[in-house]
Amino acid sequence: MSDAILPRQGKTAHLTRPGLAARLLSVWRDANWIQRIALLVAVLLVIAAIFAPLIAPHEPTAQSLIARLRPPVGFDRFKAGYLLGTDELGRDVLSRCIYGLQLTLTLAMLGACIGLALGGSLGLAAGIFGGVADDIIMGMVDSQIAIPFTLIALLMLAIFGSSIEVMVLILGVYGWEQYARIVRGEVRKLMQMPFIEAARAAGATGYRIAFRHVLPNIVSPLVVQFTLSISNIVLLESTLSFLGIGVQPPTATLGSMVGIGRDYMPTAPWIVVAPAVMILLVTFAVQILGDWLRDRADVRLRDR
């Protein structure tokens, strides 16, 4: 196509993008120590979640009546092999935390992807078609912003019952309006640009303009929103599970472990503390990484 008028590769070695390894290295060099720790924690958490069956010392649901309510390592009555102690049914707290982390992160990723697809395509439609479609979609966005999502989640859980599928649905819908707003705003800005007009003049279809010309230009705000939304989704999921209306036992997420362990707080606080610290690690890491991405994506914020 238009390659002919561009200089051949090889002659433009200084213009080609550096390899992935080099880029990762430069990202690492730019980071401050907090961001480096967050990155390491995030990588460790993801690895732990993916390889949960290999890492966890016990089955998450394996009960042991003789090893109930044992404290973590370093306390009296510690039982070897149960690093973070055991819960009221003699289940290994560490193993349950790792499996809980796996489910929490899986739900968060699924939810964030669904939200991105749903909100992104609605925002794209609103921005490209404008007119009535824009009015309807933005009206929906306004209504969604006006009502706290926790209420919708409570309503949906009461009606459809608590199950993993319903949780994925709820977490997927959560935050769609943010994507829709961002995408619509960016698209409307882009549609004024000369290169879109040029594409249209060249006979490109609306579909082609949307996916080949507009979408690549709005990737960076979307990546930032995606990262930050994972933190919000983890919060919502663990809150609902904590309240006992999210994921149901014996399946555990970090939130439901805190919720159930609450009853044993005076005598066995480790049942609560371990998953609570795990939740904090996840939200901290994701928030720091999201903020970092936003700073890198937005030059205007550099000075702050």
Added chain:
Amino acid sequence: MLAHVARTLVKSAVTLFVIATLVFLATRLSGNPIDFVIGEGITQEDRELLTSYYGLDASAWTQYLRFLGSFLDGQFGLSFVERRPVSEIVAERVWPSLQLLMSGIGFTLLVSIPLGIIAAIYRKSWIGSAILTFAFIGYAVPNFVLAIFMVLVFSFTLNWLPVVGSSTPWHFIMPTIALSGILVAAMTRFTRNAMLDVLSQDYMRTARAKGLPEHVVILKHGFRNASITILSVLGLQIAGLAAAGNVVIEAIFSWPGIGDLLVTAAIQRDYPVLQFAVLAVAFAVVLVNAVIDTAYAYADPRIRLGAA
């Protein structure tokens, strides 16, 4: 100004109508609620009797119109569990929730606005970055985790504060802090950013050049202009965050408010209560947003005096 108020009112009304319709659809789409609540072990006759008792045998349209009509005559039906008027059950819960909310918002403003202003003034020094780090950490701590850690330390370890109930001022301390945690963090960041935008304006330099004392420059010329932005954020963010926070915090501390009621109703599948409580909270949030939007318009002379 009048046109702006009218537009805000219409927008709020449309939002409420959409919410009411969605709530109605959601609760009716799932089939006959009697089946969920009573479950098995009920004769067909009793089932029909209950269905007609709760008005569930009418056509969907009739039910929808009756549902919308209930906004006018205030009859929102009976609770499946308590067999009392829903409006009565919810009304009892309003005051405790409001108390906690006001305590939380008051605490938030008292802490976050001074912190935000200080962080903006000293943004290059360690004070500024310390406040920013604090706000950042606070924003990543889920409020139920904060509540759990506070209960562990102050109730079970130190025995200083009570866990359950709302009768004395001591009972307010932990729920208020747990509710405000994320709000304080968010508002500190917003206040700081709003102040930073204002501090770099030309009129700030003019005010200093006039020889005004620094605190007058910061508070009267700086903060007053930043307050418009802060006000709008207060409405948009706080109403939603606080409503969501109230649900969790009230459930943890057995606070007798609407949030606790919502969770109980969701677990018991008490649809009439859930429906009405959701609508009541949504109504409150939309109302607060409308009021703040109007206050925002009033504070901005371009809207107050202009034709817009």
